[in-house]
Amino acid sequence: MSSGKWRSTTVIAVRHEGRVAMAGDGQVTFGETVIKETANKIRTLRKGSVMAGFAGSAADAFSLLEKFEGKLEEHTGDLVRASVQLAKEWRTDKILRQLEALIVVADKKNMLVISGNGNVLEPEHDVAAIGSGGQFARAAALAYIRSGVKMTAAEIARESLKIASEICIYTNSNIQVEEIPE
Secondary structure (H helix, E strand, C coil): CCCCCEEECEEEEEEECCEEEEEECCCEEECCEEEECCCCCEEEECCCCEEEEEEECHHHHHHHHHHHHHHHHHCCCCHHHHHHHHHHHHHHCCCHHHCCEEEEEECCCCEEEEECCCCEECCCCCEEEEECCHHHHHHHHHHHHHHCCCCCHHHHHHHHHHHHHCCCCCCCCCCEEEECCC
């Protein structure tokens, strides 16, 4: 198995009508083989007030999520400061620099994508998506939002990911959705 390439995931975060939801599929593949169909790629942090989802190498992502959670505690829940500090450390630390993953994080006010090259990106349209099917899911979510359809943030996230799963072979329809409580 060491000669193949791990591929996995689509994660999307949606803010709509004052609510924030995040959805992730469950598929992990290695080369052309599905290894797992029920992976959990979303975590809730700080008693459910923050969500984080990851795409990329699972071991790398777990290491980064653990680091992010530490930064979040260090900065008393300030999502932006914690994200910037993680990106800074990720980019400059000799070992962390080797990690291959992307993270999307959200709380009630902020939604960010964090990468290992030092980027902390805030989406313009309250939708952030990462992973192999991310842009399919993002396009679907924006279409739902712009159409004015009566759906919750969680419904938009789920349906957008479902559409991505019908297009991207590295995304399945085993979808987990988390929402930040009101």
